[in-house]
Amino acid sequence: MHANLLLLFASAIWGFGFVAQRLGMEHLEPFAFNGIRFLIGALSLLPLIWWQHQRKLLRWQPMATAKGGLLVGSLLFIAASFQQVGLLYTTAANAGFITGLYIVLVPILGLALKHSTGTNTWVGCVIAAIGLFLLSVQDDFTVGLGDSLQLVGALFWAMHILAVDHFAKRSAPILLALLQFIVCGGMSLLVSWAIEATTLIQVQLAWKSLAYAGLISVGVAYTLQVVAQKRAHPAHAAIILSLEAVFAAIGGILLLGESLSLKALLGCALMLLGMLVSQLSWRYVVTARILQKLFPQR
Template sequence: MNTRAFRADVLLFITAAIWGLAFVAQRVGMEHVGPLTFNGIRFALGAVALIPLAMTMERRRVPGTAVADRKRMAVGGIFLGLALFIGASLQQIGLAGPQLAEFGLEASTAGKAGFITGLYVVLVPIFGLLLAQRPGWGTWVGASLAVVGMYLLSVSADLTISFGDMLVLVGAFFWAGHVLLVGKLSPGLDGVDAIKLSTIQFAACAILSLIGAVATEEITLAGIFGAGPAILYGGLMSVGVAYTLQVVAQRDAQPAHAAIILSLESVFAAVGGWMMLGEVLTTRGMVGCALMLGGMVLSQLKP
């Protein structure tokens, strides 16, 4: 492995760690604000954090480079933001322990949410069947492993699943749809236009989340300040820093390496939940996590 590829792998490892630990921040933030308030401010910060990157890349754009159609980018960014809003809202509500407890419902944990959300990696190639794509054998074996792992992780002995886990699972389908939509919109975009598209989608998600928060949640300055560290991590680190690292790293990363390393996001979520929140997985749950991770990696290595 050359130096550039090794550096790319290190940056991707850091990216996976930042994203995984974001599940801990999302869980902690729910002790102070509602899920839509958290997402609204978080994605607004994320959009703002990407503006300097977009401006820097714009100044370095090679003269004569084709510029993406602004109308197509704006419309595409709004649709991406809508998919992101639904997926992120379901995930965040699923992690909202205090809010769900008021209705006698059980929330997901940071570790479980990380692995369940990661199922979008397996769902994407399966959804590709609707686009006349033909997934390889790795996709089907990976999906089978992931389903068994999901059962062991989230379905109890009496065949019940927590409300929070169910919401996160439904959200994974929207994350998969979001990835497919990105695949339709991103061809032909250079780096700077891709960053601009992301900025638009984060802004759209923030606006939709804040509208929902104003309509359904109580927003207080005390709550926002209380959730401040978690919101800052979720917005600046998870979106601004991690996204920038990913863009830089994937210029030199080998696709197989990138797929495996980024799949570790769910592992970091579980480790972070254990170290910072005292979350403990049973032996059954750990076996489920191992099967899910294996399924995610296999679906990427043999697409």
């Protein structure tokens, strides 16, 4: 229960992080915002890395960590860029739910790596696809630019998760996280330098959003995830973390004054249901039903 509560807290932080990302772009352009927040996130990990080093808890292979950090950081840069630019054209709620599709996309992409995919995944995909249609497709059967960018971003988030899963087994996860944040932040600032114009005044005006997105969303939430997943069941962790989409919608409505139509709300509900179904094992569900029949509560 303690681990699950930590994961729930992390998903809430990430969900409300979409609000901070929207607000931050009132003063900064997308690549500048991403570059600064990921470098802040990298700095926030240094005390934890020092603490682990002092206690000789870090075990890592330099070449594997460097190679993994470069690849994972590059995927993170692409995914975060699509997400941040997409937020210019869509709501935090839409962005949260569409980004959450990575939970469905991960096992599908895993087929290429010969990962097993159960029936529940395909059922979840169908449900989520129907929800995505209701959420994103307009009455004239067009898809908004922002939602399209978020969908492409979800694909790269899924690739990022698979890459992290591969390289985390070959290096210290916290060091891999540090390197990927540095790579992503550096690439973002390079693009920002080439195509955007950023001033110190803009950074100062956006400091609250940058502090939340960098220190809290990247630093604190990642640490909570690492600590919690040492004790939480992977399936439970995936389900709880998928609730970031719900918190993104709540944050958008409460803090940004966003609104969702009945059709969009139904789409969000179906997408969340699809995410959950894709992570549940049917044998656990059936077993639970049988136990309920055999040992009914009185």
